[in-house]
Amino acid sequence: MNKRIFKFLLSCFAIVFLIFLFFGSIILKLSNKYRPSIYNYESYLSPEIIKKIGKNYNYKEFKEVSEFTQALTQDKAIAGVGSDFQAAQLILDKKIKKIDYTKIFGNNSNTW
Structure with a gap:
């Protein structure tokens, strides 16, 4: 049972981390204007x-x-x-x- 909970928490943490990484990269891209x-x-x-x-x-x-x-x-x-x-x-x-x-x-x- 503990192993299932650990896997569930780990997968939730990974999903939240990927969401933050995705939105962080979008914010970084929008805040830094492209300068040729x-x-x-x-x-x-x-x-x-x-x-x-x-x-x-x-x-x-x-x-x-x-x-x-x-x-x-x-x-x-x-x-x-x-x-x-x-x-x-x-x-x-x-x-x-x-x-x-x-x-x-x-x-x-x-x-x-």
Whole structure:
């Protein structure tokens, strides 16, 4: 009889634990907004622009062009360009396209 009670309590505990784990993961996902990554070669942007980008996006700087290429091919980056040659090659490969700054900064995107 004690063995049955123990199994019942253990299964109840497991079910409650899984429910808490499920709802905890949902709450964590909803509280942490997704921020896509934008890569920039070293420090070509002014700190004010970096601050604006950092509000809604995960801004990253890279030192080697291959870092950015790898991030693009693995779909970890949504924007960024390292060199003119790389930009031309990525356009031909249809990996990048023209940036619509109004989607990032709104209609007042030309204020900087």
